[in-house]
Amino acid sequence: MKLLRPFQLASLKSGLFWRTFLLMGVLTTLSISAWVGLVSMLQREPQVQQISAQVISVVTITHAALTHSAPELRRELLFELVSNEGIRVFTLEDDDDVEPPPANALMPDIEALVKAKLGADTRFSRSVNGMPGFWVSFNIGEDRYWLMLERERIHGMSGVQWLGWASVVSVASLLGAALISGLINRPLARLTVATRELAEGRRPDKLPEKGPAEIIQANRSFNQMVEDLQQVESDRAVILAGISHDLRTPLARMQLEVEMAKLSDEAREGIQSDIAQMDAIIGQFLDYAKPTESSTFTTVDMTALLAETAHEAGRMPDVRIHTDITDNATVLGNPTDLKRVLNNLVENARRYGKTPGADYTEIDIKCSVKGMHTFKRVTIEVQDHGPGVPDEQIQSLLKPFTRLDSARGQANGAGLGLAIVDRVLLRHGAELQVRNREGGGLLFQITMKVMA
Structure with a gap:
């Protein structure tokens, strides 16, 4: 079982911002999708009617013009239709290379309406003899013709255009969502920073x-x-x-x-x-x-502080000290309070961690530096070789005025030694873990950020 203290409060700023932004983005995307679907559905029938009426009108007028014009004037008429109206008329041959009409959602309805007006034998194509366009067949007596319209005249807004406009609207909406999320999050972010500083x-x-x-x-x-x-x-x-x-x-x-x-x-x-x-x-x-005021924090040489603590503890007749302390371990803190923490841990081990069968206490003091760059951490361990503490009682060790049953008979204080340790380390933003060590005894592990 571990008792953990985080190095700092969890950052609320980024999580809340992205959560708000994501929710607003999803809502905007769903709204745009629903809007596009609704507009497409409402626009479908009018668009079909408009395109069909345009095709029927052009074919009917061209049919009438060709029927009632003098044969010698038809060439001029066809040239005028091409020049002014973008309409071309070709003779329909049996060997024409005809491709099927455009495969879009409107075409079946357009075909049905046009055939209802012009006849069931009306044919449609998107390309005849390799020439792209919108092709519609019609008859003048026994003669058969192709009438070609420019595709742009009968096309509504394409899927690419819809996608383009939807993308523009989506980007603008997401930028707005980011702005609104920032405005909503900023006051709470200030409050979070202020709360962290106060803590x-x-x-x-x-x-x-x-x-x-x-x-x-x-x-x-x-x-x-x-x-x-x-x-x-x-x-x-x-x-x-x-x-x-x-x-x-x-x-x-x-x-x-x-x-x-x-x-x-x-x-x-x-x-x-x-x-x-x-x-x-x-x-x-x-x-x-x-x-413990943060204004009193300075650079503390934990290597020297631990060596001094170990030397002082080693002078006591009932203590045997074993050290493994790395060099250049520096942290930011109050040296007096950190020295008090180490003394309390050593004193707790001396009182309650006597080695079974011996009249002295063995205490191990270790210090190491782990990690890289800004993630470097100083890890300090103080452990004894005594009987340890039942796992279910470890959580109570750091509470004020707490002494376990096994220690009451030899208690000389108010039960605040380890509570002081916990309180001071909390103010230093350190992480404290307490557990029974393998082989017997109690282990206190302190982790602090390295001061560069």
Whole structure:
């Protein structure tokens, strides 16, 4: 079982923007598709009627003109039809190379209407003898003719044109969706950034109180919350200073009176032990309540800090230290608070991680740097070789005022040591994992971003 702390809050900005953009894009695409389908359906019948009427009219007029004109004037008439109207008339031969009419959705209905007016033997073609066009046959007596119209005269909007216009409208709609998504997401993105800064111990800039009523209310409430938290921090600093002075001064006076009193050595040592324990408990309360300000963060040489911690712990008679510390491990943080974290972990291991069958505690301190470039991480491990902790109780280790049953008999503090560790690492944006190690004992693993 692991207790994880993320390096930072999950970014809401990109996810919300793309989700809104995708939903609006899908809605726009479906709307355009429905619009195109509806227009095509409503336009189909009028377009069929218009094209059929045009074909029938041209064929009828040409038939009449050729029928009633003098034979010697027909050549001039055909030339005029070609020049002015784009209409050509050819003699229909049995050996003509005829291709079938255009295979579009309108053609069957056009054929039916034209044949109903001009006769069932009317033929259609898209090319005769290799000459493209819109060809319609008609008869003058026993003579058969082809009448060719330009395709553009009888075509409506093509599928490519429909696709082109739909693409233009879709691109414009998607650009509009991106703009609207950005406008919707921007206030929430500001709030997310400000929340992250507040969680990391920094005071965020005041959010603008303008825009829609809901955004104004949310930003105004957040700004007021920040002001209230700053006032609470200020009041807490005053309270901490008062506790430190008002409680430790009587303890110091009691310590002096014990030294001067005529007491037996056993009684004096007992009272001094109680006073020291009270002072330690007060110190734990102050350490837990003390905020870790990000403004105090500097570049910390964890290699040197771990080496110093290991050296100090190795001087204790009941501790055996084993180290494996890499060079050049630097992080951004408060050196005093990080040193307190390491001391608390070592002290926890010393108290509760004694090696079975031995009168001393073995503690392993390891440090390594993993990853590349901006993804480099410093991994710190502090582990003992003791009995460990039941898996179901690991989650309770980092809670304030918590001591497990196996440790109660030897507890000297208020149960805040590991809670202080968790609180300080959270303010440093570090990740803490707690688990039982293979072979027995408890392992604390800290992962922090490398300071370049």
